[in-house]
Amino acid sequence: MGEIRDMMGTFELYQPMELDGALDLLRRHGSDAWVLGGGLDTFGWLKDRAKSTPVVVDLGGIAELRGIQVNEDGVRIGGLTSVWDVATHPDIATRFPVLARSAESVATPQIRTQGTIGGNVAQDTRCWYYRSGWPCYRAGGNTCYANAPGALNREHALFESSRCVAVTPSDVATALVALDAEMEIRTVGGTKSVRARDFFIGPAIDIRRMTALGSDEILTAITIPNTWASKPAYYEKVQDRKSWDFALANVASVLDVQGGVIQDARIVVGGVAARPLRMERVESAIRGRAINEATLEEAGRLAVQGARPLQYNAYKIALTRNLVKRAIREASA
Numbered sequence: 001m002g003e004i005r006d007m008m009g010t011f012e013l014y015q016p017m018e019l020d021g022a023l024d025l026l027r028r029h030g031s032d033a034w035v036l037g038g039g040l041d042t043f044g045w046l047k048d049r050a051k052s053t054p055v056v057v058d059l060g061g062i063a064e065l066r067g068i069q070v071n072e073d074g075v076r077i078g079g080l081t082s083v084w085d086v087a088t089h090p091d092i093a094t095r096f097p098v099l100a101r102s103a104e105s106v107a108t109p110q111i112r113t114q115g116t117i118g119g120n121v122a123q124d125t126r127c128w129y130y131r132s133g134w135p136c137y138r139a140g141g142n143t144c145y146a147n148a149p150g151a152l153n154r155e156h157a158l159f160e161s162s163r164c165v166a167v168t169p170s171d172v173a174t175a176l177v178a179l180d181a182e183m184e185i186r187t188v189g190g191t192k193s194v195r196a197r198d199f200f201i202g203p204a205i206d207i208r209r210m211t212a213l214g215s216d217e218i219l220t221a222i223t224i225p226n227t228w229a230s231k232p233a234y235y236e237k238v239q240d241r242k243s244w245d246f247a248l249a250n251v252a253s254v255l256d257v258q259g260g261v262i263q264d265a266r267i268v269v270g271g272v273a274a275r276p277l278r279m280e281r282v283e284s285a286i287r288g289r290a291i292n293e294a295t296l297e298e299a300g301r302l303a304v305q306g307a308r309p310l311q312y313n314a315y316k317i318a319l320t321r322n323l324v325k326r327a328i329r330e331a332s333a
Contacts, residue, residue, distance in 0.1 A: 008046040015058045019065065019220065022057055023188045026216045029055045035218065036060070037080060037119035040111060045124070050133040065118075065220060068092070074226045079118030079184075079219040083172070084109065086117050096224060098233035098252050102175035105237040108244050118219045121173050121183075121199070122211055125166035125274070126246055127156065137163045137207050146310075153310040155248060158317065159273040162204035165310060166274055171237060173200060173276045174252035178266040179228050184221040185213065191220070200275035210274060228254040228266065234331035236323060238271075247271040249319050253327035262286050262295075267327055269303070272320055279303055282324060291332045296325040 011034075016022040026033050034053035036042050037060075045051040059065060065080035070091045077086060086092060087103035106112050106120060125131075125138070127146055135141030146153045147165045156165040173196070181196040199212050213219060237250040249271040256264040265286055267279040281302045289295045303324035304317045 007049075008043070009049060009052045011046075011053055012055045013058060014055065015061050017061045019062050019186065019218070022059055022062060022218060023186060023216070025055075025057045026218070027188045029057075031215045033057050033215065037122075038082070038115040039119075040115045041119060041123040044131075048131070048133070050131060059218070065218075072226075073223075074229070075224045077117055077222045077224070079221055080116050081118075082113055083115045083117055083120055084112040086172070087112060095226075095229040096175075096179060096233075098178060098235045098254055099172065099175040099224070101233075101235040102172045102237075102250070102252060105235070105247075105250070106171045111244070117172060117222060121170050121176065121222075122213055122219060123169055125210060126169045127164075127166035128152070130166060138166060138203070140208070149311075151310075152312065154312040155246075155271075156310055156313055157273050158304075158307040158309055158313065158320065159277055160202045160204065160275070161273075161308065162202065162207070164203040164207050164274065166203075167271050168200060168210060168273070168275055169246045170270065170276070171247060171250060174250055174268040174270040175235060176222060176224070177268045177276045177278055178233075178252040178254050179224050180266070182223045182225075183219055184223060185217050186220045187214070187217050193223075196222075197276075197278055202274040228256075231256055232331040234327045236326060236330075238319060238323070249316055249323060251320075251323040251327045253331050255328065255331045257291070257332050260290050262289055262291060262328075262332075265328070267299075267303075267324060269320055269323065272307075272316055279324060281305065286328065291328060296329055299328055300325045 033055045036058040066078045069076045083103050083106050093100040129145040157167050176196040183194045183199045232255045234253045237247045239245040253267045265283045268276050270276050282299045300321040304321050
C-alpha cells in the first residue's frame with residue numbers, strides 16, 4: 001500500500017502558452033507526460049505518491065482552452081473552463097439546466113472555481129483501494145480488493161463490472177451524456193469528435209482508463225447541440241453529506257413531452273458503473289406513453305434489471321429505481 005506523505009516527488013514541469021506546444025510535448029514524452037488542468041485530481045495522486053510522473057504538462061496558460069461560446073448550433077465549452085463558470089452561465093442555466101445543476105452539485109464553491117470541466121469528466125475513479133495504492137487490476141495487479149470477501153464496497157458498482165467494480169466520480173458526465181454532447185479531442189495529427197456516451201468507457205474496454213482519451217490527446221472542448229435545449233430536465237445527486245462529497249448515485253434526464261405523452265427521452269445514471277449509464281431500455285419503454293404511475297413503475301423496474309450488488313451496496317438498487325422514477329416525474333412537472 002502507498003504511504004500518504006503529502007509531499008510530491010520531483011518532476012519536470014512544462015507550462016506551454018499555446019495548444020500546439022502542449023501537443024508537441026505530449027508527443028515527445030508519450031506516456032511519461034501527465035496533463036495538468038485544475039489539479040484537483042492530479043495533486044491528490046502526486047501528493048499521496050500513489051502515482052508519480054517524470055513530466056507534467058500544465059495547460060493553465062493556454063487561453064484558447066477557456067470560455068463558453070453560444071451560437072446557433074448550441075454551446076461550446078472550452079475544456080479548461082471552470083466548473084463554476086459552467087454552473088453560473090446564464091445561457092446554460094436557461095437552455096441546459098440539467099448541466100448547470102450537475103455542475104452546481106460538484107464539491108464546494110472553491111473546488112468549482114479551481115476545477116475545470118475537462119478535469120471533472122477526465123478524473124480517475126475514487127475507489128479507495130485503488131487511490132491508496134493497492135495493486136488491483138486497475139493498477140496493473142491481479143485482483144479487485146473492493147470485490148473481495150469483507151471488502152468495503154458500499155460506494156461501488158451495480159452494473160458492468162468486469163474484474164473492477166469502481167465507479168465514475170464525475171457529476172457533470174451524466175448530464176453531458178443525456179444532452180448528446182460531443183467531446184472535441186486534439187492530437188498533433190488533428191481534431192476528432194467523440195460522442196460523450198463513447199468518451200466514457202468501462203473496464204471491459206480498458207481497465208486502466210475511464211475515458212477514451214489517449215496519452216497524447218487533449219480534451220479541448222465540449223459541444224452541446226440544441227437538440228435538448230429548453231426541454232424538461234432533471235438532475236439529482238444523492239450523497240452522504242451535502243457538501244464536498246462524491247455521489248452515491250446521480251441521475252440526469254431530459255424529456256420531450258407533447259400533450260402529456262413522452263416523445264423521446266434521455267436518462268443517465270452515475271455512480272453505479274464505471275461510466276455514466278444511459279438507461280436505454282427505460283427510454284425505449286416510456287416513448288409514446290403518458291406520464292403516470294404505471295409508466296414510472298415500469299421505468300423503475302427496467303432501470304435496475306441486471307443489477308449485481310456487492311456485499312454492502314444493495315441499497316443502490318432501490319436508490320437507482322427511485323432516482324429514475326423521479327427523473328421522469330419531476331422533469332415533466
